[in-house]
Amino acid sequence: MTDPITDTDSVLAAVGPRLRTLRTRREATLTEVSDATGISVSTLSRLESGQRKPTLEQLLPLAREYRVALDDLVGAPETGDPRITLRPIDRHGRTYLPLTRRAGGLQAYKVVIPTARPGDRVTTGSHEGYEWLYVLDGRVRLVLGDRDLELAPGEAAEFDTHLPHWIGTTDRGPAEVLMLFGKQGERAHVRTDD
Template sequence: MSDDFADVLDAVGPRLRALRRHRGLTLAQLAAATGISESTLSRLESGRRRATLELLLPLARVHDVPLDDLVGAPRTGDPRIHLTPVHRHGMTFVPLSGRPGGLQAYKMLVPAGLREPDHQVHAGYEWLHVLHGRLRLVLGEHDLVLPAGESAEFATTVPHWLGSADGKPVELLILFGRQGERAHLRARAR
């Protein structure tokens, strides 16, 4: 085994321990979340057990980090983000985040003259901000017009539709939590 490879494997344990502590988790809590025994997790963190894919995958999922981050893999290739637009319901969504799970960020382009289809309902929570144009947001019984610079947030379990308020294109920034995560928390005054 090359020295570089051995160094990478030796660094996995301390990286796992630091990540667990940073998240404020005990070994027992992490064991319950991953299905990996406390003793195995302890041996991984101390370096007495080598990490395997079967152990790292649930850890990456629970910590919501790419597998590369757990093993300290060097960044490779082109550092630029290559965005692949997705077309749905006549609109274009450009994903701005690539991490699995959690909040997802999108730039959304609403074309001019988009007709109002049936309202959508799906799991999640959405926060949006109008970058350019005038957005028509139909949310349940509400029919709202948001000009550039305004924002809205709502549970996507409420029937909703987004379109142009004036027949011109609209650009939005959207933060969407598929599991109902909110984009921000409000602090309460004491």
């Protein structure tokens, strides 16, 4: 029978390397993580090196910052169920369903975009990253730089998000799209067997 104190110590000891790996994969500095979480740089450093045991008050903001489940930070055993629990995020009238739980790297979402209304403003924006989208249902309007495109079901587009862009629908109804987003400019790699 395992000693629960020893087992807890080994679980907590493994958190530091996981935190360091998540931070370095995101190419974030301790200062950037400190600014985002409110945890001091020295505490973050000691957590990553294993010189300090993490508390729940520290792990919660770190899990949010790295976009991982708390179970992933502490190495909780797998439940045997590989399904991803979709927790919808409503933002600016759109519904985003995260399809990945991986920290950093490419993120996948199913997005439901409501019907455009007459008079809706098209406001383009740009940011760091790279985006790929695939239209599942409805018709999507993509304004990309000085181009104004309409995508139908089964069509896809990919673009560098430094280019001013806006994604919406036409006035014919709502749309559903799959989106892959790489925050640091990661691109989706498509392989074909020739």
